[in-house]
Amino acid sequence: MAFSARSDDQIREAQPVMIWIEDLHKWYGEFHVLKAIHLTIHKGERVVICGPSGSGKSTLIRCINRLERHQRGKIVVDGIELTDDIKNIEKIRAEVGMVFQHFNLFPHLTILENLTLGPIWVRKMPRREAEDMAMAFLEKVHIADQARKFPGQLSGGQQQRVAIARSLCMKPSVMLFDEPTSALDPEMVKEVLDVMIELAEEGMTMIVVSHEMGFARSVAHRVLFMDAGQILEANTPDDFFTNPQHERTKLFLSQILH
Amino acid sequence: MTVYYENVSDIRPPVTSTGVIGWMRENLFNGVFNTILTFLCLALFVKIVPPLFRWVFIDSLWVSTSAECRNIQGACWSIITANYRFILFGFYPYELQWRPTIAVVLLVGLLLISRNRRFWKKPLLYAWIVGLFTMEILMQGGWGLRRVESDQWGGLPLTFLLAVFGLAAAYPLGVVLALGRRSKLAVIRVLSIVYIETVRGVPLVSLLFMSAVVFPLFLPEGVTINKILRAQAAIILFTAAYIAEVVRGGLQGIPKGQYEAAESLGLNYVQTMRLVVLPQALKIVIPPSVSVLISAFKDTSLVVIIALYDLLKTTQATLSNPNWMGFSSEAYFFLACIYFICCYTMARYSRRLEKELGAPQ
């Protein structure tokens, strides 16, 4: 926990705002999924969101890069407001990296091609340059030797690390993780978390939906607890785990920590 | 600048995203392009539906002579009402047509009962055997009923019989061929493959030609088989190849562990297949089998080409009657409705079944 940046909370607060969400609401038909969400995330901040399934955690982070459309409120990412404007959406998506629960690698492309697809077609990078960069990121997630293989030939943990590298290739300023380890076999969780910790050490802004409490404790600046579409509690990991305020948080923690 | 609410749950979603308006925004007017499409579709509707409606219902005649029909703008449904007995039953003796009617009702009843999975037990099989036998008696006569030779059969009963008997008889043959194709014995495998691929590679028309003109040559002198049976044989041989492929798909879906478990219990090949593999495989392939039945049902219309009086041929015969010449649209429209209703019912059933069988039990 040496790198933990908790002591410099003030410095962090002084950083520019990366994501600013005000009074966000979303409905599926009549069902109110997100209720009055207010959230400000600064550059370099790491936030873990937890909560029971169906509480709206995934929907919230999917709203941030417009995989879901919100009906009320404001989302501003890196100074750009999310509206129906296609250009804004594309700009934000290129800024925001996303890692999915089920990896979603492109099965018809090799690992290397998976990584270079975005840089070549969105960032308009020469192939050679894109490949060099992709190889560098593959080194970073420790699977450079698999570059010529297809996703179907890798294990779940390896695939998820490739997915992280794929997002990094876009040089994002924020990374979103949607339950990155919950589809993995237990023995593969660690290799993915290790990569995420390395990323955190480099100062990446991260929002992670996860139930990995150990990860939250060691890496997060803030832990949010969501239930029934609301953020019920937001606190530093120490306070969150040792002194939960809300009844439902206590119940949730007791269920998840046994 | 935080906003506070008494109770967040009191906030309603924006009107534009729920209810009728929300639905229309979401499904009809999402974006400029879709709005244009919606209006184009509506324009198309306005252009097509009212005239069609007029033609079918308002300007049409339902019961009249053909001469009266010549003077109207709309559809002449009289061609159906005046000839429906011939269209539905062909040359079956007029006063005996209650018999094929009962046969068809019996068949449809059996099919309807078979839809329900609760009845999928031995008694249903017996019911089918008895039912098919009764139909045979009703159609053909005997047992105190007057005999009607099969060259007088026609219309709807013939269409149904060709399809249902075709599938029923093709099934065992198809299963054998499928097993043969997956056999470890090279000769049997090759024979099965050659049969299946040959039949699937040629049009049904060529097999029907074969049944009409070549098949008689195959028989020893003095033996003749009537045309309907020969066409039925062609349909059976044709359908069997398709059933074989469907069943093979089912067999491939059975995990290897099932074979190993059966073998380790000491079951031999026949027992393994009969008791373990086929019951599972055949259940998987029921939905695609219904699709084969639909194809067979549609394909029976091809017997027109060798001049059997099925539903399509009786309609054509009616149309060649100078009185009723020129009303093809109405006649074919009526026929299309019959085929559509039958096929659509079966297709929907097949899809529902697929969902039910696919769901974990």
Place this chain on the structure above:
Amino acid sequence: MKPVSSALQESAGKPIPFWHNPARRAVVYQVAALLITASIGWYLFHNTVINLQRQSIATGFGFLEKEASFEIGESLIAYSASDPYVRALLAGLLNTIKVAAVGIALTLVIGLIIGICRLSTNWLVSRIAAAYIEVFQDIPVLLQLLFWYALFYESLPPPRMALEPLPGVFLCNRGLIFAVPESHPVYWAMLAGFLVGCVLVFVVRRWARRRQEKTGEIFPMVRVSIGILVGFPLLVWLLGGCPTGMNVPELSGFNFTGGMSVSPEFAALLLGLVLYTAAFVAEIVRAGIQAVNKGQTEAAMAIGLKPWQIMNLVILPQALRIIIPPLTSQMLNLTKNSSLAVAIGYPDFVSVTNTTINQTGQAIEGVAMIMIVYLMMSLITSLFMNWYNRKMALVER
């Protein structure tokens, strides 16, 4: 009781009975299967020979050289009733190929459009496409083409009162007749121009890909390709002096002369086959695109790809693997169904063979020829399929 050891010895010493040896059993089964098949074959062959002798029908394909003495309604090659059967059959075969080729091209286009409509986010469009698929799949194709044929010869007026939906296009019970440009050497030059355009597009494509690899810049390939393919022939036409002479069909007596005409038989057959098969193609396209996981689109969106890039780079390459195999078999079905031409009198291969059988009585040879022709087409298709599946198989663990 015998001691165990001696019982063991006894059974070990005994030779395995012949019928308990799986290898020998296998041989017996296979020989039996072969014998049964062969004897059925021989029996049928034997009966056939006797029957043919009795009816004094000569066997063999010698009849092909004789004069056909029947006319064929339309043919791609010069044919007259005095030509031999073999030429009539060739004309029929070419007619089959013609209707199949045109039919396949049209079916692909229409099926693709309807399949995409079925996936439209516009509810109305999607429902209309669904209704089309359902209706046209569930009505026998023979009934459909009889319907279209009846519509042609029954509902359409005679040539003298022909409908003229567009100037120069006539619709009557003799078929569809339309104006075509007067033949002029420039059109051949335009065709050459088009071919040159194709080559150029190919070259530009390679260059654009190289350039993108080097500099990363994306070349607007689609727009430029269309420009080249349309522009080149247009340029040739302008340079050739803009010939505008049209060969307009004109009524003379009871029929049209000039222009190009499509017979009602061909039109009805084509319409029936295309509308029927397009419904199946649409369903295949829909299923193929829907089979690509929703997560794929989301992942592609998340790296900021544009909608057309998502379609081109992510969804289509995956969907095509699923779509192509059933699509090929639908194309084969269309070809096989073209044999229904015999019901409306379009002179395709089956129809001509049928006439030949009726005239010569050479039933076995005739049916055999039909089967061989279609089997060849199936064989070629399945060779293609095997090659494609091998090439496209996704690499998995």
